[in-house]
Amino acid sequence: MNNIKPAVLTGEHFMNGDYACAEGALACGCRFFAGYPITPATEISEKMSRRMPEVGGIFIQMEDEMASMNAILGASWAGVKSMTATSGPGFSLMMENFGLGIMMEVPCVLVNIQRGGPSTGLPTLVGQQDMMQARWGSHGDYEVIALTPSSPQEMFDFTIKAFNLSEKYRLPVLLMSDEIVGHMTEKVVIPEEKDIKIVNRKKPEKYTDKYLMYKADKDLVPPMANAGEGYKVITTGLTHDEKGYPAMNAEAQEKLIKRLCDKILKNKADIIETQEQETEDAEIIVVAYGSPARSALSAVKLARKEGIKAGLLRLITVWPFPDEKILEVANKVKTIIVPEINRGQIVREVERCSYGKCNVISLPKLGNIHTPYEILKVIKEVSL
Amino acid sequence: MKHIEIKIGGFGGQGIVLSGFIMGKAASIYDKKNATLTQSYGPESRGGACSAQLIVSEEEVDYPEVQKPEILMVISQEAYEKFTPCLVKGGILIYDEDLVNSVNNLPKETRIYSIPSTRFAEELGRKIVTNIIMLGFFTAITSVISYESMKKSVLSSIPAGTEELNLKAFQKGYEFGLEKVNGV
Amino acid sequence: MSMNEIHPMDKLIRADRMPHIWCSGCGLGTNFICYLTAMEKSGLDLNKCVIVSGIGCTGRIPGYTNIDSFHTTHGRAIPFALGLKLANPELTVTVFSGDGDLFAIGGNHFIHAARRNVDINIICVNNFNYGMTGGQFGPTTPLDAKTTTSPYGNYEHPFNLVDLAAASGAVYVARWTSIHVRRLSKSIEEALLKKGFTFIEIISPCPTNYGRRNKLGDGLDEMKYYREHSIIKHGINPKEADLSFNGEIVVGKFVDIDKPTFLDNQPDMSQMSVNNKK
Known part of the structure; x- marks a missing residue:
């Protein structure tokens, strides 16, 4: 039993959707997982608790879902791909800092294995009742990316896709799965490491006095400096200007929120898949x-x-x-x-x-x- | 046999879900068919009635739920009572005769196969392998999944160090099943 | 003051963000400089120093600090800081926030981060009320004190923050006031260099709200009060380091112990064999 497994479990597996999600995250470089146990997403936490130490990553069981969401934002700012997983009640709690992730433009992945709601609802039975919450759950105006897998294989594949989109467009991406897909066990094919397409966040040029935290490129996405790299990161949940400084006026609000929406809307052709x-x-x-x-x-x-x-x-x-x-x-x-x-x-x-x-x-x-x-x-x- | 629906029922803790997992893994990974496993989830899997549903198909499995199982394997009286009504006409019922003692109200033309698997398991020294004996028995009776694949799946799904015991259990059930099928 | 004059802490301040938002007589400017002094004296690589806050007057400190700085949501600075530290252990991560942010809305995060002994530093500016929203009572407001939401006097018992921190597992616990600039700087420096979860409470004047409503005079009067009523009692049981309305203020370093951190306690995977088979 004491065998350390590699990050990418290349091969064919008979695996449930929750586990496949965890393996997908590990396969594309996720090395920080913070979560709070909740049915039917608990198996993701359980898998991560076993696997993260094997691959040199961190698993932490937080005190609640608000803390979980914040911890992954912090970890992502430290340059490490990070993820959390939850279901209905926890998803509600995560919405607060999902908004912070949108505002600070933090790549990370939030998995929701949907169960029946409202409130405690049906912990063990399936739901798709959080689809509008995924769109509008945090206050304010923003655009989101949400993917909906239909099989354990897609739990693996779409988790990687979610990470890639989050790194490319700098926002928390939602994997809106459901209890049936999360708990269903089917064949999952994990490719060779070299065949997994991985997208990493754009980095800024070397630091100078003219460096601007939130100056976007043509794709409307600003390059991201991580903490500890000497860029003197400044970021806030307040409306801010290109420097990252709080800017309490209508003009700054118009400019920032429009860009946050447009970076998704103007790249719809690249993002949307049917x-x-x-x-x-x-x-x-x-x-x-x-x-x-x-x-x-x-x-x-x-x-x-x-x-x-x-x-x-x-x-x-x-x-x-x-x-x-x-x-x-x-x-x-x-x-x-x-x-x-x-x-x-x-x-x-x-x-x-x-x-x-x-x-x-x-x-x-x-x-x-x-x-x-x-x-x-x-x-x-x-x-x- | 293009599309087979299997239901396994018993108490939580009897290895019901593991049995479904071993069958599904054998079918999908080793027999190269499609298999989809779902399970009753929640308090039930921690004691009380518990079930696993498996679809094995030559084609891709779309709808994942088992509605009318062709094969029902039960390891408790409660599971027997609860699940037999959904068995298809002419379906196969496999049960542990030590734990299911009142077999009636069966759908017409049900083919019935029983095995004293709990007793066999006790004879092997570990009651915990009851489900593995049932899996051997299932393999011989139904031939939905090949013997070799099932054996491989058992070996790759159990804790290290228990191979010998589990293999014995599997073989015991399989041989008992062959005798039943061949009418020995 | 000439426009060309350079503040001694200029390289650690985002000068282009001045003037700051704090009221005249507020203790935050002093507290801020104590932190900057401590950071400079610590000899730490400033490129690896990170500051995180939640919301409130104190929460604005990161925005003025010229290192990696994060201004997060109300109450959530600690889990955010924890994520930064665990993902990159090379960072020295400090949370600088207020009493309402850290102990009302963020109280649960505080006790759990302390329990885990995550290697982060918490500096809490306690001004006994919610300053930014205009002076409402909070979890540290003394009994009987008047605020905009306790017009008849506060009828809730306050937390003793140093006792709470010690009971929750902090390895370093101290309390100072804004007038103890040298001792406070020294204490922050110790905390920055200390491994594990550290906690420093700074009793600080809010003349605009708390001070005015409780007739404590202006900022200078509050500072004088601190000087006259503070008693240094190093090493005492934090339970006894109480604060009362119009009473004495017990200050000092109460806890300084060593124990393994969250990262120290990670499983040792080198004991396991590597299996690269699927």
Whole structure:
């Protein structure tokens, strides 16, 4: 048992989603994990507690989720890739300093293995009820990046993708998974270390008196100086100017917040990923993400067997929302069906982006994923 | 056998989830099929009724939940009562006859196979290997997963130093199963 | 004063951020200089010194300090500092914040960081109220003291911060007032060089709010009060180092012990064999 394993466990594994997430983080260089135990994300902490010492990293179980989020921001400023993982109640607590991460532009990853809410809700059963909280959960105006994996393999792959996006665009990136994906065990293929694509934050030129903390490049992202490198980092949660100095006026607010939003919005083409199956000639499209996307794919296959022209548009990036893709689909099809494990959250975005070009149907479900037949039933109804 | 749904039920602490894990690993990593394991989660896995659901398929598994298992393996009376109603017609029921003693109200045409695995385990000196004996038995009865793969999976999933005991247990269940299948 | 005059601490101050926001008579300027003096005398590599704060008047100190400086959210300076230190143990990390920030909203983080003995330094400026929001009572406001939210006199018992720090596991605990500039500087210097979780409380005047509402006079009067009422009692049990409204102020170094830090206690993986197989 006392064998030290390497950071990248190249090979085929039968592994659950939570563990795959931890392995993905380690494989792309995450060396600091701070978290607070919470069902159904606890397995990520447990895996990290065993693995971090093996790879020379730090695992710390914090006193709460506010502390966890802050600790990873601090660690990232020290130049170390960092992550935390939680679920509903903890996600609410993390929102405070998720906002600080947005404001200070700190690369890191926040994993939410969604369970049913509100409040303590359904600790052991699945939910997708935090999707709008992911978008708007901290106060103020900002843009976020949120990815939604549908399998343990994607828990591995998307954790790496989340780190890469966070380093590239300098913000905390959300991995919005769910209990079913987190606890499901499937084959996970971990590639060779050299085949894992890793993006690291841009660094500034050598320090001079003219160095500016928050002067962005053309991509709207400022290079990041870490603590301890001699740059005399100055950063604050207050609205600030390019020097990083607090600037308490409307002009500074307009300039900073616009850039924080634009660095995501103007790079949407690079950030957004969707996946389509059987959509070419489809008249009915199911738009799904996370675990229900699996039921949706099954339903689409069953519908095709019955001669119904159905297809699946799976959202891999839910935030920023793929507005243009939804409009493109809405222009082609009769009906879009949106199954979600909530009372209808992302369906509002689908409605907004489809401009009334097609019929949009919400298919809410709570506490479990839709069976393929529940989705098939609606596909059949609208195909008549 | 393109798509098989398996359910394993028992008490928390009997190694129910580990059994599902070993089966799934054997099917996906060693037999190169697709396998998706889900489990009942929460207080149940810490005592009380506990279950693991496994889908083994030649194709990709989309919907991950087991709805109508073709194979049900139970190691407690409670799990038997709870899960048999969902067994498909003509399905396979595998149970530990030391722990499930009242077998009735079964769906039609169920093929029934029982094994005194708890007793066998006690004979081997460790009650904890009951589930491994069941896995050997399962392998012989169902042939969903190959013998070699299952053996490899058992060996790579148990604590170091317990290989000999677990292999004996697996073999015991497997041979008992072969006798049942061959009607010896 | 001529515009060309250079403050002796200029290289450690972000001069282009002056004037600061603090009120006249406030103790923060003095406390700030004590910290800068200590840092300079410590001989530490300034490129590896980091300062972190939460929100409040004291929370503005990092913004004026010409080293790596972090102004975080209300109450969260300690976990942020912990992340910096554990991710890069070469850094000397100091949290400089106020009593409300560290002990009301941030109280839980304080006791847990102390318990873990994370190698960071906490300097708490205790002015007995929330200054930046206009003088409300906080977790250190003495019984009967008047603030904007205790108009009839405070009816909550205050924390004894040095006792709390010692009980939570701090390896170095001291209390001084803003008038003890040399002793305070020396104490901060000791804390910066000390391995483990250190805590220094600075009793400091807030003439604009706390002082005015409790008729303590101006900043200078408060300083005089400190001089007349402070008693140095090194090494006493912090429980007995109490503070009372209009009473004596016990100051000194109460705790200076050694014990393994969070990082010292990390598992020794060299005892395990390396297995590069999958």
